[in-house]
Amino acid sequence: MIMRLEEVCGMEIRCALCGKKMEINKMDKNFAAAKRGENPVVVCPMCQRSAMFEAKKQVEKE
Numbered sequence: 001m002i003m004r005l006e007e008v009c010g011m012e013i014r015c016a017l018c019g020k021k022m023e024i025n026k027m028d029k030n031f032a033a034a035k036r037g038e039n040p041v042v043v044c045p046m047c048q049r050s051a052m053f054e055a056k057k058q059v060e061k062e
């Protein structure tokens with residue numbers, strides 16, 4: 001049985017904010033969309049953290 005590459009290694013997608021390449025595997029909720037050729041909006045963990053940090057800063061300013 002031959003397994004397709006994407007089933008073993010996952011797929012490469014880019015972070016919507018910084019453009020950093022990330023790999024998602026088939027367990028990822030965006031995998032099916034990426035496989036269909038769609039461009040799911042995905043944010044890498046680093047940008048997620050900085051986005052949360054920025055949001056917190058905004059709240060503290062108010």
Ligand SMILES: [Zn+2]
Pocket residue numbers: 015016017018019020043044045046047048
């Ligand atoms: Zn990013």
